[in-house]
Amino acid sequence: MRVETREFSLQLESPLDTAHGSIEHRKGILVRVEDGDEVGIGEATPLPGWTESLPACRAALADIEAPGDELSNLEERLTTLESTPAARHGLSLALADIRAKRDGVPLYRHLGGPEQVEVIPANATVGDCSPAETVDAVVDAVSAGFECVKVKVGVRSVTDDVARLRTIRDAVGSDIELRVDVNGGWSRAQAREAFHKLDPLRIAYVEQPVSGDDLDGLADLRGRSVRVAADESIAETSVDAVLDADAADVLICKPMVLGGPDKVVEVADRARDIGVTPVVTTTIDGVVARTAAIHAAAASPDRPASGLATGAMLARDLGPDRTRLVDGSVSVPQDAGNGVADTWGRR
Template identity: 30%
Template structure:
């Protein structure tokens, strides 16, 4: 078997409402969809959802990188997962989001070739997953209304975006806790928005509100700051933007800089490196979360396969597609009441994209 063609589609999927974090705001997600074709007739699907402020890639730069990755993969055997993922990283090491789409498509092909869903291909089983829902930065009043809506829809865990002014962040969380009661799990995410002094001040104030953890309170480059916080904060610290691969994970764990790690395929470059991150964390007794950018259900299905296969992943933040106006995905994971996720059992990814939707997109083809 060999790869004979790659198709690259540039998409922009509108959000139901603007979404704001400490890193910026947006009204749509920019996404690259990938199709890899083999001479045996198998087609692998992948998705790259871009957040340039985190990964340093955009839809335009990603499309250019995807062409280079596709040229590398042409005429190669897709079953050689390890060598191919290593070669892609060596070719363009600083394009993890784009690389994750090609990685995803390769795993899709391999799963189809052996007749196994990806979670089984990874040695796991189909286990229950329940996502949280995320509230973007807004006024405390608006965020509280959103939290009430999520609880009324059955969600038991809510992630609150913070990272602005100290008093406003405290008010946001305090109002939400008062509104939803004590039985709802609350998590906060500053997206690098605080310095370590402000972060400690905020987290000490929030400690009485039973916060499950705080994601990336300080800039990713501030290893001293996150280590300082982990030592003094009453709220557990989760590293996110500071961990792209297993080497980052090892560095933070060795410094005792975090309690948890957030794994995202768009940061790690795909399933292969994500598994390595989880293995390093598991060896150190560090639990992980599977997170997302703003992927459609295609990319989120790959993430859910990974989470289902690895029991060291115990937190699930796979709500990206819930924010989209349109859903062009056929098959794939299904959301149920309260964020329960049902994984497909079909071989490979178990998801594809509506052809009518693809026909409307700009396409780049790479062939032998």
């Protein structure tokens, strides 16, 4: 058995501006596990603020490069990667890819998903930009078939963002689901004001209205017409803390943050059990992790629009993307394993 890693850097087509800062590139580590005649590929793409740093991820993966003879030896190492979720994601995905290939099933079936899932509805993601640019981007997304759009807010004043969202609602009509992501940019007072003003705009939910560590602040915002979603809070506290504090109606499940597609399934099940809606999204990953996120979403019994349409944000990718985005839905690969074309021979 062999474990190898390879670093990569992917530039975004244009920066994604959020209240948490701007994302310009994604650097990470591909993980290749060869066991007998089977090869599994995983991707660890850390994002500071959500996961460990790249150096911490690199160090964690360097530690696992001398496994024993059995695949199960490597699977046992996963428990040592709990505090470095991106590293865990990379290894866990490579291992799951091998297991699923051996069993001759697509990854979502290996993860316990239903018999046949062809497509997952996706949301379009629109970063902070001027009102005119935002409306153009949202209208383009709706023309392309998206029925759900997530808009980044919190960089501008509440008044300006509410006006921006009102213009969007007027432009797309009432049938399009609108979500808002504040990336922790509001104070409690701003959040209360914003929730009140958003009431007539039928916003489905607001993601991370207040800072990640403010679980009481999140909990206080619940029970209005606009639902509350926790994202950064999961990384800054924990899934347990968020659920125990009754801090969210919606739990944003990012495989890279939770530590792998297997973890997404586990966390999504727990959330659903207590009436919290899990929504799978990426951290703007390369094609390997992005495809795995599609499988993680496909493994769920219910599939709300998911943040999986992030591939076009990258100027260059790790390899070809076999998934298709048609009418606002992403296709789920049906080949055995993750179903990603060769990414190892590329840079």
